[in-house]
Amino acid sequence: MVSVPKRKFLIHQLKKARRFIEENFSESIDLNQIAKSAHLSTFHFHRLFKTNFGMSPGEYVTLVRLNKSIELLFYTKKSISEISFEIGYPNTETYIRNFKKRFQTTPNHYRKSILKKPDFNLKTNELDSNQKIRNPFKGIKEIDEFYLCILRFEGKTKQKIKTLYQLLDKTIPLGLYNEGFRFYGRSFDPPSIMDKNDQRWEIGVKISKSIIKNIHPPLEIVKWKKGKYLQIIHEGPAIELEKTYEKAYEYIIHSSQIQIANDPIWEVYRKIPPFHQKTEIEILIRLKE
Numbered sequence: 001m002v003s004v005p006k007r008k009f010l011i012h013q014l015k016k017a018r019r020f021i022e023e024n025f026s027e028s029i030d031l032n033q034i035a036k037s038a039h040l041s042t043f044h045f046h047r048l049f050k051t052n053f054g055m056s057p058g059e060y061v062t063l064v065r066l067n068k069s070i071e072l073l074f075y076t077k078k079s080i081s082e083i084s085f086e087i088g089y090p091n092t093e094t095y096i097r098n099f100k101k102r103f104q105t106t107p108n109h110y111r112k113s114i115l116k117k118p119d120f121n122l123k124t125n126e127l128d129s130n131q132k133i134r135n136p137f138k139g140i141k142e143i144d145e146f147y148l149c150i151l152r153f154e155g156k157t158k159q160k161i162k163t164l165y166q167l168l169d170k171t172i173p174l175g176l177y178n179e180g181f182r183f184y185g186r187s188f189d190p191p192s193i194m195d196k197n198d199q200r201w202e203i204g205v206k207i208s209k210s211i212i213k214n215i216h217p218p219l220e221i222v223k224w225k226k227g228k229y230l231q232i233i234h235e236g237p238a239i240e241l242e243k244t245y246e247k248a249y250e251y252i253i254h255s256s257q258i259q260i261a262n263d264p265i266w267e268v269y270r271k272i273p274p275f276h277q278k279t280e281i282e283i284l285i286r287l288k289e
Helices: 004-024 031-037 042-053 057-075 080-086 092-103 107-115 159-174 209-214 238-253
Strands: 139-143 147-155 183-187 199-207 220-223 227-236 266-269 279-286
Touching (some): 004 031, 004 042, 004 220, 031 042, 031 057, 057 080, 057 107, 080 092, 080 107, 092 107, 147 159, 227 238, 238 279
Antiparallel strands (some): 147 199, 183 199, 183 266, 227 279
8 A cells, every 4th residue: 555655756746747748748759758757667657647647648648739729720720730730740630530539520620610609709710901900918028937836726617716725725834925926827728618617727826946845745846938928918807808818819810920839828917816806917928939
């Protein structure tokens, strides 16, 4: 029987592997590489990963790739072959086969069915010569790398508040909450499209490198990627946040100058609590280098 300390250690290592997949899904990664990221043997890693996450490492790679492809299908004008290559598949046939297995339809048909929905307001078609889309972004920010202490939930949207309280409970003893602190959040699944009962979402707070050694599971450490970020501000009810995202994506779709990275989009919550009716959220979208 595995002792409690060892079990906690193993779960921590498995979460490292999960994050390795999420950060490298667009590359050609295999089981050996994923197991190595967790410092576990391939045989034991495969069994432990499936036991803890309910799917094999290969199945999770497929899930992450397909969820990212959903975002690219609806928020870009990229072709099926371009999307296939961008999410890490060696050919279009493999992508379509995996997509049909999960969604019982082809990527192209799925894209068309969502675009026809009356509640999908994004304008993805070519604009008339007299049509213009206003630039909703405040500008571009250059941000250096730093570290975040984060907590993740997977499931219903209403659990966000519960996760925030859990984060506070785990981090208040670390003395992180001085004047002017901010909460940071990000979703790994595209808004409006994915089932709201099956979302992966994280919330965290900025930390100094010196206290990383004091961070223990279920908390995880994430390094903010250095780069240039498009900045847009959402002010108003949190329930209307998706409309702000629609404005951002709409402008990106119709701008040939903007190329965004394959990262989840960060939100910086400027008001506490972050999901209040009169919230202020800074949305940061990393640009391709």
